[in-house]
Amino acid sequence: MNEHVNIARTSEWNGGRVRIPAPIAMLAELTHRCPLACPYCSNPLELDGVKAELSTEAWISVFEQAAALGVLHLHLSGGEPAARRDLVELTIAAAKAGLYTNLITSGIGLTEKRIAELSEAGLDHLQLSIQGATPDLADKVGGYKGGYHRKIAAAEWTHAAGIPLTVNAVCHKQNMDQIGDMLDLAVKLGARRIEIATVQFHGWAERNRKALMPTRQQVLKTNAFVDEARKRLEGIIVIDYVPADHHSTYPKACMGGWGRTGLNVTPSGKVLPCHAAESIPSLQFETVRDKPLADIWYDSDAFNAYRGDSWMPDLCRSCDRKAIDMGGCRCQAMALAGDPAATDPVCIRSFKRQALVEQAEIDSCIEPPDFIYRGR
Amino acid sequence: MSEPSAVAVTAQTVAKLARGVRLREDPVRGQTVLLAPERALALDEIAVMIVNALDGERSLDAIAEEFSVKFEAPKDQVLSDMIAFVDEFSKRRMLELKS
Numbered sequence: 001m002n003e004h005v006n007i008a009r010t011s012e013w014n015g016g017r018v019r020i021p022a023p024i025a026m027l028a029e030l031t032h033r034c035p036l037a038c039p040y041c042s043n044p045l046e047l048d049g050v051k052a053e054l055s056t057e058a059w060i061s062v063f064e065q066a067a068a069l070g071v072l073h074l075h076l077s078g079g080e081p082a083a084r085r086d087l088v089e090l091t092i093a094a095a096k097a098g099l100y101t102n103l104i105t106s107g108i109g110l111t112e113k114r115i116a117e118l119s120e121a122g123l124d125h126l127q128l129s130i131q132g133a134t135p136d137l138a139d140k141v142g143g144y145k146g147g148y149h150r151k152i153a154a155a156e157w158t159h160a161a162g163i164p165l166t167v168n169a170v171c172h173k174q175n176m177d178q179i180g181d182m183l184d185l186a187v188k189l190g191a192r193r194i195e196i197a198t199v200q201f202h203g204w205a206e207r208n209r210k211a212l213m214p215t216r217q218q219v220l221k222t223n224a225f226v227d228e229a230r231k232r233l234e235g236i237i238v239i240d241y242v243p244a245d246h247h248s249t250y251p252k253a254c255m256g257g258w259g260r261t262g263l264n265v266t267p268s269g270k271v272l273p274c275h276a277a278e279s280i281p282s283l284q285f286e287t288v289r290d291k292p293l294a295d296i297w298y299d300s301d302a303f304n305a306y307r308g309d310s311w312m313p314d315l316c317r318s319c320d321r322k323a324i325d326m327g328g329c330r331c332q333a334m335a336l337a338g339d340p341a342a343t344d345p346v347c348i349r350s351f352k353r354q355a356l357v358e359q360a361e362i363d364s365c366i367e368p369p370d371f372i373y374r375g376r
Numbered sequence: 377m378s379e380p381s382a383v384a385v386t387a388q389t390v391a392k393l394a395r396g397v398r399l400r401e402d403p404v405r406g407q408t409v410l411l412a413p414e415r416a417l418a419l420d421e422i423a424v425m426i427v428n429a430l431d432g433e434r435s436l437d438a439i440a441e442e443f444s445v446k447f448e449a450p451k452d453q454v455l456s457d458m459i460a461f462v463d464e465f466s467k468r469r470m471l472e473l474k475s
Binding site: 022068069070072073102124162166193234235236237238240 | 395397411413414
């Protein structure tokens with residue numbers, strides 16, 4: 001999810017007290033089931049089983065609560081959301097609640113008929129992942145033979161149904177040199193938008209660092225390529241690009257700030273400030289089975305843990321960039337510094353930064369080992 | 377599938393919102409928003425009026441003519457503002473254009 005928002009907010013740091021804005025986007029992870037096994041999957045290492053999943057009625061209630069809370073964009077995701085047999089029914093309910101409904105899918109499990117039904121149901125937009133520009137590489141990364149061709153078919157059905165298409169390309173050491181071909185493929189498939197996002201190194205991706213970490217040269221080449229392609233393809237395709245974090249100077253404003261613009265609901269109904277938040281062991285997350293969504297957003301300890309600046313170390317609290325990057329990524333601070341309230345180690349001002357850059361350099365230059373596939 | 381090409385915006389351009397782009401009232405924040413993939417833009421009154429006038433039938437010239445009469449503003453100015461607005465939104469792939 002890569003939300004771009006220009007909705008004005010009043011000051012959130014007003015006399016040291018945090019004014020909590022309403023959320024704009026919700027990621028609904030309908031299921032953790034997925035036919036693919038990408039080695040950088042954003043799902044947690046502990047996956048929810050099918051029996052733990054929220055019922056159709058429970059999800060519909062969550063959508064209605066989200067709309068009332070101020071959510072504008074709903075992302076139906078997973079795992080693979082098409083693994084839910086009630087996907088069309090859920091889409092109808094989301095559209096009825098007034099939510100702008102986006103399906104984030106691998107394309108596996110979608111048929112021409114199902115895509116037509118989703119279009120009829122009011123689906124606003126479909127985001128299709130591709131793992132590479134050639135069948136060999138794409139199927140190797142996804143761990144699913146024949147996946148590439150099924151994705152191309154899904155893209156063509158989506159285009160034929162008139163549903164706007166975004167191609168989502170997660171890039172890393174092993175496919176970054178195909179970025180140009182992936183962009184050409186997206187244009188050929190009729191996508192209006194492509195999201196090129198460099199792997200974020202936590203969870204499954206952290207286990208696969210040596211297989212995924214791009215080299216500095218790859219990153220610089222990709223940055224330059226994106227600049228050039230944006231100009232060349234202006235008005236044809238919009239390119240949203242998330243550059244490599246470990247090669248940047250400052251951290252990203254992860255999720256637009258903790259508990260500030262978006263929330264995530266897991267298959268079993270836990271509500272998280274971001275999809276990786278369960279990697280922070282000190283936090284307890286509440287579920288929609290027990291509490292209204294609005295109470296969790298505004299009042300829960302987990303959502304309030306890293307709002308505003310009172311949790312920040314002095315280095316961040318006194319920093320003139322704190323309103324730009326909101327202190328960076330808490331899960332990354334947990335994973336790389338062992339403390340979720342530490343300065344994001346990606347930041348040039350963090351004393352952990354040098355070690356991070358050196359390790360990234362080492363991992364990037366290694367001959368990639370076999371993938372550790374998610375869930376296998 | 378042939379590769380599409382970007383279309384230049386002129387007074388003769390006829391535009392409408394592309395599928396997947398829509399205006400919505402946002403009662404929680406008391407504003408009107410234009411929703412598109414991964415984008416939510418809060419629009420002011422003038423922008424809302426322009427978006428609503430992009431009906432896929434009238435040219436920008438015809439809409440500018442109507443607005444210049446309605447708001448007693450010079451038509452050239454209204455038209456050039458509209459072309460700039462439509463060009464900007466078209467670059468973001470939010471509009472379908474005919475010209």
